[in-house]
Structures are given as C-alpha cells and as structure tokens.
Amino acid sequence: MTKSTEPVLEATEVSKRFPGVLALDQVSLSLGPGEVHALVGENGAGKSTLVKVLTGVHRPDGGRLRLHGRPVAFGTPLEAQRAGISTIYQEVNLIPLMSVARNLLLGHEPRGRLGGIDLPRLHAQAEHVLAGYGLSVDVRRPLRSLSVGAQQMVALARAVSVDARVVIMDEPTSSLEPREVATLFGVIGELRDRGISTVYVSHRLEELYQICDRVTVLRDGKVAHTGPLAGLDRLRLISLMLGRDLAEVRAVGSAGPARTPDGAAPVPVVETRGLARRHVLRDVSIEVRRGEVVGLGGLLGAGRTETAKAIVGAMPVDAGEVIVAGVPLRRRSTAGAIRAGVSMLPEDRKAEGIVPTLSVRENIALAALPRLARAGVVSDARIDRVVETFMRRLRIKAASPHQRVSELSGGNQQKVLLARWLAMSPKALLLDEPTRGIDVGAKAEVQTLIEELAGAGLGVLLISSDLEELVSASDRILVLRDGAVVAELAGADVTEEQIMAAIAARSGEEPHG
Amino acid sequence: MAEAVAERQGIDRARVLAWLQEYGVYASVLALLLFNVAFTPHFVDTGNFRTQLVQVAPIVIVSLGMALVIGTEGIDLSVGSVMALAASVVVLYLGYGALPALLLALLAGGVAGAVGGALVAYVGVQPIVATLALLVGIRGLANVLVPQLREFTDPTLIALGSDSVMGVPLVVLIAVGLTAVVTFLVRRTTFGRQVVAIGGNRTASELSGLPVRRVLLLVYVISGLLAAGAGVLATARLQASDPTSLGMFMELSAITAVVIGGTPLSGGRIRVLGTVMGALLMQLLQATLIKHNLPQSWTQIVQAVIILAAVYAARERGAR
Numbered sequence: 001m002t003k004s005t006e007p008v009l010e011a012t013e014v015s016k017r018f019p020g021v022l023a024l025d026q027v028s029l030s031l032g033p034g035e036v037h038a039l040v041g042e043n044g045a046g047k048s049t050l051v052k053v054l055t056g057v058h059r060p061d062g063g064r065l066r067l068h069g070r071p072v073a074f075g076t077p078l079e080a081q082r083a084g085i086s087t088i089y090q091e092v093n094l095i096p097l098m099s100v101a102r103n104l105l106l107g108h109e110p111r112g113r114l115g116g117i118d119l120p121r122l123h124a125q126a127e128h129v130l131a132g133y134g135l136s137v138d139v140r141r142p143l144r145s146l147s148v149g150a151q152q153m154v155a156l157a158r159a160v161s162v163d164a165r166v167v168i169m170d171e172p173t174s175s176l177e178p179r180e181v182a183t184l185f186g187v188i189g190e191l192r193d194r195g196i197s198t199v200y201v202s203h204r205l206e207e208l209y210q211i212c213d214r215v216t217v218l219r220d221g222k223v224a225h226t227g228p229l230a231g232l233d234r235l236r237l238i239s240l241m242l243g244r245d246l247a248e249v250r251a252v253g254s255a256g257p258a259r260t261p262d263g264a265a266p267v268p269v270v271e272t273r274g275l276a277r278r279h280v281l282r283d284v285s286i287e288v289r290r291g292e293v294v295g296l297g298g299l300l301g302a303g304r305t306e307t308a309k310a311i312v313g314a315m316p317v318d319a320g321e322v323i324v325a326g327v328p329l330r331r332r333s334t335a336g337a338i339r340a341g342v343s344m345l346p347e348d349r350k351a352e353g354i355v356p357t358l359s360v361r362e363n364i365a366l367a368a369l370p371r372l373a374r375a376g377v378v379s380d381a382r383i384d385r386v387v388e389t390f391m392r393r394l395r396i397k398a399a400s401p402h403q404r405v406s407e408l409s410g411g412n413q414q415k416v417l418l419a420r421w422l423a424m425s426p427k428a429l430l431l432d433e434p435t436r437g438i439d440v441g442a443k444a445e446v447q448t449l450i451e452e453l454a455g456a457g458l459g460v461l462l463i464s465s466d467l468e469e470l471v472s473a474s475d476r477i478l479v480l481r482d483g484a485v486v487a488e489l490a491g492a493d494v495t496e497e498q499i500m501a502a503i504a505a506r507s508g509e510e511p512h513g
Numbered sequence: 514m515a516e517a518v519a520e521r522q523g524i525d526r527a528r529v530l531a532w533l534q535e536y537g538v539y540a541s542v543l544a545l546l547l548f549n550v551a552f553t554p555h556f557v558d559t560g561n562f563r564t565q566l567v568q569v570a571p572i573v574i575v576s577l578g579m580a581l582v583i584g585t586e587g588i589d590l591s592v593g594s595v596m597a598l599a600a601s602v603v604v605l606y607l608g609y610g611a612l613p614a615l616l617l618a619l620l621a622g623g624v625a626g627a628v629g630g631a632l633v634a635y636v637g638v639q640p641i642v643a644t645l646a647l648l649v650g651i652r653g654l655a656n657v658l659v660p661q662l663r664e665f666t667d668p669t670l671i672a673l674g675s676d677s678v679m680g681v682p683l684v685v686l687i688a689v690g691l692t693a694v695v696t697f698l699v700r701r702t703t704f705g706r707q708v709v710a711i712g713g714n715r716t717a718s719e720l721s722g723l724p725v726r727r728v729l730l731l732v733y734v735i736s737g738l739l740a741a742g743a744g745v746l747a748t749a750r751l752q753a754s755d756p757t758s759l760g761m762f763m764e765l766s767a768i769t770a771v772v773i774g775g776t777p778l779s780g781g782r783i784r785v786l787g788t789v790m791g792a793l794l795m796q797l798l799q800a801t802l803i804k805h806n807l808p809q810s811w812t813q814i815v816q817a818v819i820i821l822a823a824v825y826a827a828r829e830r831g832a833r
Binding site for chain 2: 312314333334335337338339343344346351352353354355356357358362365366367369370373376377378420
C-alpha cells in the first residue's frame with residue numbers, strides 16, 4: 001500500500017531509559033505516506049513510550065527522529081503537533097464544557113467583521129466537517145453531552161483538521177460501538193487516500209488485519225518484528241507478541257498438568273453466569289471447582305483482569321451473576337465476596353495490594369481484623385498467632401513482623417498478600433499475575449504454593465501472561481478474546497500452542513484441534 | 514572511596530531526618546521548656562502553667578479529630594465553624610439545663626461532621642472542597658442562630674470552664690481523657706487500624722473488603738463531635754457565646770499541630786501523642802515570645818519555620 005518512496009516519519013534506533021528500566025532499546029520505525037501502521041505489544045513492551053517519544057512527551061536518550069527527511073527533536077507535545085503529528089488518546093482530551101463546534105475549531109474560529117467569533121459560520125462549518133465523519137449532532141451543545149464514541153470522532157476530526165501529516169491513535173476503538181468503528185475505519189481510509197499516515201495502536205487483531213498495511217511488534221523494549229501485515233500468520237503474530245517461539249513450543253509439546261482434579265466436588269466453588277459489561281465483558285461463564293486451578297488466557301485487554309474484578313465485586317457489571325459454593329452473591333461488593341469466601345490477589349501489587357505505611361503484620365491482618373477482634377478491640381495475641389503461622393508457612397522473609405511492608409522484596413510482598421487472604425480461610429482465590437515482577441526464586445516458590453493450595457482443596461483462578469506458567473499450573477484453561485470466552489482447553493489440549501491458536505482464531509471460527 | 518563516603522552521609526542524613534520526624538516535636542517541647550525555666554522569670558509558677566494548659570486544651574481536642582481525618586488522607590477545614598455552631602447551640606438551649614444543651618451542641622457537631630463525611634465518602638467530593646463549603650456555611654448558620662455575643666450565667670456551664678479537680682483545670686482533664694480515648698481508638702480498635710489502612714492505600718482497603726465509606730463517614734463525625742466539644746469548653750471558659758469569632762482559624766492551628774506532630778498529610782499514619790505535643794509546642798512558643806516582649810509577628814514567622822521543618826522531615830522520610 002505504500003505509494004511513494006520517502007518515509008514521512010522515521011525513528012532510527014531510538015532509546016529511552018527510565019530509572020531501572022530500558023523502556024526502548026534501539027527501536028526503529030518507518031512510516032510511509034498514507035500508510036496505516038499497526039503498533040502492537042504486550043504490557044510493558046514499550047508501545048506507549050514509543051508513542052510518547054513520537055509525540056514529544058518524552059525526549060529520547062538516543063537515536064534520531066526524522067520528519068519528511070529532516071531531523072527533528074520535539075521539546076513539547078505542542079511542537080510535535082505544530083510539525084503535523086496529531087495524537088488521539090484513549091481518554092478524549094478536549095474541553096468537555098465547551099460546545100462541540102468550539103472544540104472542533106478551537107484556535108481556527110471564523111472571525112466576524114469586528115474580530116469577534118462569527119458564531120453562525122462557526123456552527124455551519126462545524127456541522128459540515130462533522131457530517132463528513134457521519135456525525136450529525138447539535139454542535140452548539142457542550143461536548144460532554146455526546147457519547148464517548150462521538151467525542152472521539154470529534155477529537156479525530158479536530159486532529160485531522162489541524163493539518164496533520166501523521167495521526168497516532170492509541171486504542172481508538174476501546175469505547176466505540178460497532179457502527180462507530182465502521183465510521184472510524186472509513187475515516188482512516190480517507191486519510192490514507194489523502195496521503196496522511198496513521199500509527200494504529202490496538203490489541204484487537206481483527207481490526208489490525210482489517211485496516212493496517214504494516215505492523216511493528218515490540219517486546220521488552222525491542223522491535224521483535226516489523227513488516228507487512230498481509231501474509232503474516234495470526235499465530236505467528238501472537239507468538240511474536242508473547243515471545244514464545246512456535247518451533248520451541250512444538251518441540252516441547254504438551255506440558256499438561258501432572259495433577260488430576262480428583263475429589264472434585266460436584267458443586268463448583270465459584271461459578272459465573274453470563275457476566276457482561278459494555279465494551280468490557282460479553283457473556284462470561286466460568287466454573288472453578290474445589291482443588292482445581294483454572295487458567296485464564298488471552299492478550300492484554302481481553303478481559304481477564306476484568307473477569308476477576310467482576311467476580312469479587314470490584315467492578316460493576318450490566319448483567320450476570322456470581323455463585324459461590326452454590327449460593328448466588330446478592331449485593332455486589334468486595335466485602336460480600338470476601339465474606340462468601342472469594343478473594344482476589346490484584347495485578348498491581350503496589351497500587352491495589354499492599355498498604356505501604358503499615359507493617360508486615362498489619363498488612364497480613366488487614367482483611368481478617370474484624371475476626372481477630374472482640375467487640376471492635378483487636379486482640380494482639382490472636383493477630384500474632386495468625387501472622388506467625390502464615391509467615392512460617394509461606395516462608396515470608398522479613399526482619400520482623402513489625403518491619404514496614406514497603407521495605408520487602410516484591411516476592412515477599414506478594415506472599416504477604418497471599419497470607420492476607422489465606423488468613424480468611426477462603427474457598428477460592430483469584431490470582432491476577434501472581435508472579436509478575438518478582439525474582440526467579442520467589443516465582444518458583446509462589447508457583448509451588450499455588451499447587452499446594454489447590455491440593456489443599458482451594459479453587460484457584462489463575463491469570464498469567466506467562467504462557468509456560470499458565471500451562472504448567474492449570475488443570476483447565478479458558479481463553480478470552482475481546483471480553484468473551486472463545487475456547488476452553490482441558491486435558492491434553494492444555495498447551496501453549498492451543499492457547500495461541502485460540503487467541504489467533506478469527507471471530508466465529510473455532511480453533512482447529 | 515568518595516562514593517562510599519557520600520553514601521554514608523546520605524544514610525546518616527536520612528537517619529537524622531527520620532529521628533527528627535519521630536522525636537523532633539518532643540525534643541523541641543523539652544528544649545523550649547528548659548529554655549524558659551532558665552531564662553523566663555515567673556515561668557515555673559503554677560498559675561502560668563495553668564493558663565498555658567487551659568488555653569491549649571481546646572486546640573488539642575480539635576487536633577485529635579484532625580489527626581484522624583488527616584490519617585485517611587483527608588482534611589477537615591470546618592472545625593473552627595463547628596466550634597462556633599456548638600457555641601450558639603449551647604446558649605440557645607441553655608434554658609433546658611446545661612446537660613441537654615451540651616448534648617444538643619455535640620449532636621449539632623456530629624451532624625455537621627456527618628454532612629462533610631457523606632460528601633467525601635458517598636458523593637466523592639474532595640475533602641478540602643467539602644469541608645471548605647462547611648467552613649463557610651456553618652459559620653453563617655452559627656451567626657444566624659446567635660447574631661451577637663451573648664453572655665450567660667448558668668453555673669454548671671461556667672463550672673465546666675473554670676473548675677478544677679485537685680488543682681488541675683477540668684478542661685485540661687477532659688483534653689487528657691480524650692487524648693487517651695483517641696490513642697486507644699487508633700492503636701487498639703479495628704476501626705482505628707482500618708482508618709490508617711484506608712489512608713495508606715484506599716484501593717487496597719476496598720479490595721480487602723474494608724467498609725471504606727462507613728469508616729470515612731465516621732472519621733468526619735468524630736472530628737465534628739470533638740470540635741463541638743472544644744467549642745462548648747471554650748464558650749464555658751469565656752462565659753459568653755461568641756459565634757462570630759470563636760474558633761476562627763482553628764483549622765489552621767489544628768492542621769499545624771498534626772503536621773508538626775509527625776503525621777504525614779499523605780495519610781496512612783496517625784501520631785496522637787505527637788499531635789498533642791505539636792499543639793503544646795505552638796502554645797509554648799507563643800507564650801515564650803510574648804514573655805520576652807517580642808511582637809506577635811515574630812511568633813508567626815517562627816511557627817512558619819517549624820512547619821516547614823516538619824514537612825521537610827516528613828518528605829525525606831517518604832521519599833526513601
């Protein structure tokens with residue numbers, strides 16, 4: 001699809017270092033005129049850092065940027081915008097209280113004879129522009145009265161109208177209705193015809209194959225692959241993103257679980273029926289039985305974390321129910337779910353898990369406090385007993401129970417959080433990326449622990465982006481895509497290859513056996 | 514070599530600051546006391562001590578509530594106005610007797626706190642905005658109820674402000690008692706531990722099933738009750754209700770006491786005794802400078818320096 005020769009925007013061996021991490025390691029990206037370029041990668045791969053370098057938010061530590069062949073260095077996002085690079089972020093960044101027309105033509109308003117804004121012309125012009133995007137709204141209304149999709153369309157129209165040469169779209173369809181997505185794709189097609197290039201960041205493979213010409217896959221801050229999208233097998237694309245070599249996976253073959261879920265009770269400990277939330281989850285039904293580890297597979301944004309959060313009542317849902325040990329949860333709240341016996345180990349340990357100002361002891365006792373108290377007065381003796389038990393059982397390494405939890409290593413913090421839940425003697429645990437960001441030794445320990453817990457009769461729902469871990473720990477795996485369960489793998493089918501095949505399969509098509 | 518030395522110094526500096534945050538307020542109070550014993554004539558008089566303690570008692574009581582609120586990463590700007598509201602309510606209903614009037618004043622404070630707490634916990638208004646609205650509104654309400662200074666002669670209420678038990682003013686005893694209660698609340702009760710946890714990490718507390726909203730609401734109610742109590746005591750001592758000026762800028766004194774007492778504004782930690790010491794330090798400082806005939810403006814400047822020092826020590830600790 002690349003028509004002309006010279007690239008519009010070219011990044012050469014760009015590097016960016018943050019304290020402790022090399023976010024971008026000699027990344028190159030070249031964008032031809034009218035080209036729609038997909039930028040993909042898992043969490044922490046460096047996509048957003050690259051976008052921020054291209055749009056002048058971050059200054060690169062190494063490498064060069066060229067626009068139309070001329071070297072450029074953007075000091076601020078405004079400079080990048082003036083040079084013709086427009087960005088549409090997930091969160092619409094316009095002025096919600098101003099009218100649609102004012103937002104659209106801000107800084108380019110048609111002027112009347114006395115230099116004032118010519119409102120009738122402003123409105124007429126705005127209506128005309130928006131009609132081109134299939135949007136017929138009252139442009140006098142404040143922007144925030146529009147749907148998110150319509151707002152995004154206004155942002156897009158604005159981005160393009162200010163003489164953009166390159167438009168960068170970060171997950172533009174995450175809150176759009178199918179009809180709006182179609183309009184968006186129409187607009188992207190027009191941009192292509194006018195020679196405006198697009199960088200398209202998304203996790204939705206369907207969309208990438210529909211509109212993108214070329215793709216760059218980032219992994220751990222490096223370019224894992226770059227090239228035309230047509231002819232690139234979906235399975236191959238996913239293996240590039242996840243960093244699992246296909247040949248290697250095939251050679252290793254099935255690493256199915258050694259454990260069989262014997263003694264499985266007929267009633268599942270946790271069951272969901274038709275969980276749904278607009279743009280996030282579609283009809284998710286899951287069963288986790290006693291002593292079983294159920295894995296949730298899928299790419300970032302497929303709805304894995306959201307499923308867990310919906311189960312424990314940390315995210316509202318539009319429809320569906322959660323049943324714990326045969327009893328439906330009536331009022332949806334985390335407290336209710338915890339009382340019923342289901343708890344979640346959150347993905348972001350620092351933001352959602354530990355209370356950094358408190359000690360190891362208090363962090364462990366946090367959820368169980370009411371149980372360890374008499375008439376609202378905490379019993380030190382009871383807390384000490386529980387804390388000591390779990391610090392020993394989970395081998396938590398701390399100078400003393402009174403050490404601040406923020407001084408512990410990531411692995412030990414994770415164990416503190418596990419202890420917090422185990423102190424509640426739960427029926428089921430939902431573990432969201434339990435081994436992310438912890439060192440190898442601790443990782444193995446946590447994995448062994450998961451196995452032990454399931455062995456002791458706990459139901460475990462495991463979310464992990466580490467396919468190897470997911471396959472070796474899970475008895476069954478459910479694969480999610482775009483918020484829906486697309487495959488269930490059990491027994492000999494629990495393999496990395498099968499998971500990737502399920503992720504790669506087109507909508508409405510079953511993964512081949 | 515040079516690096517190792519630099520590192521050593523860095524650690525030492527961090528230690529000094531940590532120590533300063535932990536014990537700085539106690540050390541300052543002690544130093545100021547010693548200075549006064551040595552250089553200020555008549556400082557050691559019991560009469561002088563009494564005056565100082567009686568003056569600081571209402572500030573201490575209000576600061577206790579403020580410490581709880583700040584522990585949740587919030588702030589309560591309405592405390593001064595709540596004091597004024599309590600002052601008006603107590604004289605309005607004095608006709609029914611001192612005790613019913615006192616209870617009604619406390620009730621008014623609790624309701625004011627509940628309104629602020631509900632705005633923060635259930636509506637999601639930022640604490641500074643919610644309580645700023647109350648600061649303005651409640652002062653207005655207090656002035657509507659009692660438009661000008663009103664003196665009273667109820668002996669029970671006057672006794673509350675001026676009686677002593679074994680030589681210690683009743684007001685001071687009440688402040689000491691409330692300090693003990695709040696210390697117990699923070700250290701030993703489920704509620705207190707939940708307050709600290711919510712201030713330390715609200716999301717984690719929610720995911721751990723803590724009744725976050727209820728706890729937040731209750732914290733503001735307690736702050737309102739304590740402020741109302743302080744308002745009644747101050748009124749009793751004045752022997753007149755003065756809603757126009759009573760408790761004016763009290764929120765600033767209370768926040769100052771909490772901050773220099775070592776409670777971080779970012780929440781997650783509450784130092785009850787430190788807060789009391791913080792209030793004492795400010796009181797002593799003012800008294801010292803006045804006794805040495807330095808103008809009021811000097812007190813303000815020295816207070817500002819102390820506040821900055823306290824915040825600096827807290828900041829270094831947090832960045833570690």
